[in-house]
Amino acid sequence: PFEVELTDTGTTVTVPPDRTILEVVEEHGVRVLSSCRAGVCGTCETRVVEGEIEHRDAILNEEEKHLGDSMMICVSRAAAGCRKLTLDL
Numbered sequence: 870p871f872e873v874e875l876t877d878t879g880t881t882v883t884v885p886p887d888r889t890i891l892e893v894v895e896e897h898g899v900r901v902l903s904s905c906r907a908g909v910c911g912t913c914e915t916r917v918v919e920g921e922i923e924h925r926d927a928i929l930n931e932e933e934k935h936l937g938d939s940m941m942i943c944v945s946r947a948a949a950g951c952r953k954l955t956l957d958l
């Protein structure tokens with residue numbers, strides 16, 4: 870599991886291995902636009918304030934992935950060894 874801090878409310882939520890960030894933040898009442906939920910449309914792109922990302926989408930190119938300032942929260946996760954992501958949500 871890893872934690873996600875939401876900058877709008879300062880809330881921190883825990884994302885277990887079998888759930889996506891998108892699912893967990895929605896469950897906490899955060900409204901995020903989404904469509905494919907499979908990392909292929911780009912709708913759920915979210916700005917990353919802090920933390921290392923394991924990108925699993927098919928939208929960002931290598932350069933964008935390396936920059937690490939946004940992620941598709943329907944599929945991508947915290948990198949191994951990163952225990953917390955701070956997202957602009």
Ligand code: FES
Pocket residue numbers: 902903904905906907908909910911912913914926941942943944
């Ligand atoms: Fe399509 Fe996340 S909802 S990339």
